[in-house]
Amino acid sequence: MTDSNFRTCGSTGLKVHGPAELLIKANAVVSVVALLIGAIGAVLLVLTRWQAVHLLSAPWYYRILGVHGMSMLIFFIIFFEMAVLYFASTVVINARQVMPKLGWASFGLMVVGAVMVEVMMWTGKADVLFTSYVPLRADPLFYLGVILFAVGALIVTSMFFANLVVAKREKRYEGSVPLVTFGAVAAAIIAIITLLHGAAIYIPTFLWSLGLMEVDAQIYRLIWWGLGHSSQQINVAAMVAIWYMLGALTVGAVVINEKISRLAFVLYILFISMASAHHLLVDPGMGPTWKIVNTSYFMYMAVLASMIHGFTVPAGMELGQRLRGFTSGLFEWLRKAPWSDPGFSSLVFSVVVFGFVGGITGVTIGTEQINIIVHNTLRVPGHFHATVVSGTAMAFMGATYYLIPLIFRKRVAFWGLAKIQPYLFALGMLIFTMSMTFAGSFGVPRRHWDITFSQAPFGIEFSPAVDLLLGIVALGGLMAATGAFIFVAIAVKSVFFGEPLGEITRGTAMVGVPAGLTHPPVHSSNVDELNAELHQPGRSWRLGPAPGTVVLVGVFLLAFVVYFFVNWKVLSFVWKIG
Amino acid sequence: MKIHLYERVWIGASVAMLMLFFGSIAVGAVGSNRHPPSHIETIDPTGVLSDARFATQGVRTDDAGRVHAWIVGLTFVWLPAELVVPADTPVTFHLTSVDVTHGFSIVRTNGQTMVLPGYVSQFTTTFAEGEYLIACNEYCGLGHHDMAAKLHVVPPEQWRQATTSREAPDTTGLAALTPEGSHAGH
Ligand code: HEM
Ligand SMILES: [Cu+2]
Ligand SMILES: [Cu+2]
Numbered sequence: 043m044t045d046s047n048f049r050t051c052g053s054t055g056l057k058v059h060g061p062a063e064l065l066i067k068a069n070a071v072v073s074v075v076a077l078l079i080g081a082i083g084a085v086l087l088v089l090t091r092w093q094a095v096h097l098l099s100a101p102w103y104y105r106i107l108g109v110h111g112m113s114m115l116i117f118f119i120i121f122f123e124m125a126v127l128y129f130a131s132t133v134v135i136n137a138r139q140v141m142p143k144l145g146w147a148s149f150g151l152m153v154v155g156a157v158m159v160e161v162m163m164w165t166g167k168a169d170v171l172f173t174s175y176v177p178l179r180a181d182p183l184f185y186l187g188v189i190l191f192a193v194g195a196l197i198v199t200s201m202f203f204a205n206l207v208v209a210k211r212e213k214r215y216e217g218s219v220p221l222v223t224f225g226a227v228a229a230a231i232i233a234i235i236t237l238l239h240g241a242a243i244y245i246p247t248f249l250w251s252l253g254l255m256e257v258d259a260q261i262y263r264l265i266w267w268g269l270g271h272s273s274q275q276i277n278v279a280a281m282v283a284i285w286y287m288l289g290a291l292t293v294g295a296v297v298i299n300e301k302i303s304r305l306a307f308v309l310y311i312l313f314i315s316m317a318s319a320h321h322l323l324v325d326p327g328m329g330p331t332w333k334i335v336n337t338s339y340f341m342y343m344a345v346l347a348s349m350i351h352g353f354t355v356p357a358g359m360e361l362g363q364r365l366r367g368f369t370s371g372l373f374e375w376l377r378k379a380p381w382s383d384p385g386f387s388s389l390v391f392s393v394v395v396f397g398f399v400g401g402i403t404g405v406t407i408g409t410e411q412i413n414i415i416v417h418n419t420l421r422v423p424g425h426f427h428a429t430v431v432s433g434t435a436m437a438f439m440g441a442t443y444y445l446i447p448l449i450f451r452k453r454v455a456f457w458g459l460a461k462i463q464p465y466l467f468a469l470g471m472l473i474f475t476m477s478m479t480f481a482g483s484f485g486v487p488r489r490h491w492d493i494t495f496s497q498a499p500f501g502i503e504f505s506p507a508v509d510l511l512l513g514i515v516a517l518g519g520l521m522a523a524t525g526a527f528i529f530v531a532i533a534v535k536s537v538f539f540g541e542p543l544g545e546i547t548r549g550t551a552m553v554g555v556p557a558g559l560t561h562p563p564v565h566s567s568n569v570d571e572l573n574a575e576l577h578q579p580g581r582s583w584r585l586g587p588a589p590g591t592v593v594l595v596g597v598f599l600l601a602f603v604v605y606f607f608v609n610w611k612v613l614s615f616v617w618k619i620g
Numbered sequence: 621m622k623i624h625l626y627e628r629v630w631i632g633a634s635v636a637m638l639m640l641f642f643g644s645i646a647v648g649a650v651g652s653n654r655h656p657p658s659h660i661e662t663i664d665p666t667g668v669l670s671d672a673r674f675a676t677q678g679v680r681t682d683d684a685g686r687v688h689a690w691i692v693g694l695t696f697v698w699l700p701a702e703l704v705v706p707a708d709t710p711v712t713f714h715l716t717s718v719d720v721t722h723g724f725s726i727v728r729t730n731g732q733t734m735v736l737p738g739y740v741s742q743f744t745t746t747f748a749e750g751e752y753l754i755a756c757n758e759y760c761g762l763g764h765h766d767m768a769a770k771l772h773v774v775p776p777e778q779w780r781q782a783t784t785s786r787e788a789p790d791t792t793g794l795a796a797l798t799p800e801g802s803h804a805g806h
Contacts (some may be wrong), residue, residue, distance in 0.1 A: 101762050111790065175721045177737060178761065197653045257723055259736040299627060323656050325734045326741035330655040334645060342638045349634040353627070405641065414656045414730045418723050418757040485727040489758040492765040586626030599633060602623050606641060610648075616730045 047138070051448060060448070061133035062139035066449055068149055069287055073121035074533045076113045076156070081526040083110035088519035092512050093493065100491045107489060109163050111172035114428065117156050120195055122438050123229065123280050127202040129225035130283065135219060137209030138145050145201060151194035158187030171489065173270065176247055176262040185248035192244065196237045202230050209262065221297055221304070230308035231277045236276060239268035252499040260327035271318035276458025277434040280346065284437045285355045285389060293379060294563030295362040302303030309347035313340045320408035324417050333410050343376025345405055352397050353595050357588040365572050372590045376422050382461050383557040388440025391468035399475050400425060402602050412609045415616060421482030428475040437470060439529050443556050446533070452540030456532050463528045470521025477514040484508050515558045561609040628716045655731040657743035663739035668692060673740070678687045679705055687711045693722040696763035698754060705773045706779035707749040715741045726771055734758060747773040751769030
């Protein structure tokens, strides 16, 4: 392989391998198409859960619920992750793509699998939602589609490792891989574990749907969540890798402690698949010891990892900004940040909503006893739209604003809209997730078409507050969905009809090019001096070199503890035994 | 490995917080024996209605005078569709499904469990007087939202008087499947 297939990126100096670039593009484009389908579904769903509008009929509500879950959580997210894996194992380390043909074959498998699943769902042959709990039965082609998709993803993940090995042998990079790639390695290892669980459950289920074998309902749930939960950890690892990347690109964030950050990624790998237990807390087939060990000890080790990233990422950003000269007070670094760079605003919202809403609610509702008043209420989608949507999807969107110029070599279209898109999406999701969490606190079930129970032989009503809350859920949901549509429009227009990037002149703002590229964040010329000053003991009320972050995470910790114990208090009202 | 002081403080604080949370779980679990339903008991899903445990559904007392509720889930009803139990008295629920997975949830109480074919779910709890909605909270098919039942919690004396007359043959069980039958519990 010659180096003729490489081009050198004008603004970052990275070498981009042609075949890798094409695979990144193809996967990213399909991912955006899935996002569009999912977002249309989202609008229909919020307008149905909003009891005053109640748009869809019951069968279509459940059908679209399945379509939304699959299109978003599986197709949108995983196709994007495939692009991230290609990116992190080639562009980031100047390496080449091995076996691009195999890449296209697996892309083909994944697209065929996804289309089969979508067709089965839209035609009502797979009204089983994305969890497809056995013995609910779908057409065998539905399970086959899932299997084809997963096989494709497994091959891409293996190619990721092959790329790294070849790059090492060809000495494309020096020392150990950069942190972003390290994060992707963590994601890829978890992906292998996840996909093996997927094979262990979907192949028997496919055979079951053909009448060839039996599948136990409890064992299905156990292994399925080994797939379903671990895949969330892929999302978290990929998201955190992107946090580090966007931090460096937008504000010159430093990695304050490479080893600690790497260690935190390793914790994800070691402890995550066990945490799938928190989906099974009110299941009959597992004993209390198993539940406690898996949801506290193992889950908490993974939570600790997120707590570490949740500190090192903003602290790295603060330090980066301070080294650029924004040193006054606690928060000048934050005030003078590039808020109109959509990559930066996406990053901040991703960190904040993931931590404050997703993280706090997740640890709380995953507690063995508290879960009993939470399981399958709207608090659950309230929680995970704060993690995988406001966290992961938001980070992916932010990364896209950089991928468009870096990989597609186009300007970001609708630039004015692009600047406000993260605000719209994040604010919408914040309103959506918080009001959904409140509605769930009244016991409103998720996945439910008619909470007035009009068909029951007696009338039962939720508190009137629920109606109001579901209206607010719809408001926030429509805002976020609008943000998603704007994002799709920007991505499609830029990629297919976008203006070519042209030459970037450093220091001159350009329409459609994020500030991190036109004004690369460089540290002040007296950086060593600044650094020494920042690390002086006793400075800034002894809060260390990143005092603003220390204050912010202090608030976070407080909110965490308060929310957790408020939930115990609420539980004690209903739990009179013992 | 050199770790800055402020990093060490943060990691220490995070660990402390998680230990605190773990402590609260342990106190709840060991101290006051609070657990979600974790009762491992199996049953042949094809023979539920002829199984001695579930052949008649409804509320019964055992020899020791403890109150039990035996409930079967099937798309899209709970058998029986109405239950009457005494207030402030521990009631042990036993549930299973004859078809797909359901979720038994007595809304706004801590009474909830997944109900899986092949397994008997069991939990014990007490209620304050009143009327409660029982919903199915796991998607079980296109009629999932119709799967609801009602729990009446009455003063213990009233309940004891009524049970003597309710020991009559099952009217709340399978009969509830027919349109007329579903109102038999009134
Ligand atoms: C664009 C804004 C979005 C809105 C307004 C939205 C809205 C909703 C609503 C209303 C539900 C149904 C809750 C219920 O009735 O039980 C739902 C479920 C769900 N959403 Fe979203 N969503 C959005 C984006 C996403 C994204 C980006 C993902 C994944 C990455 C996602 C993943 C899911 C999943 C997995 C479910 C559960 C489906 C099920 O219960 O089977 N959503 N969403
Ligand atoms: Cu049900
Ligand atoms: Cu149901």
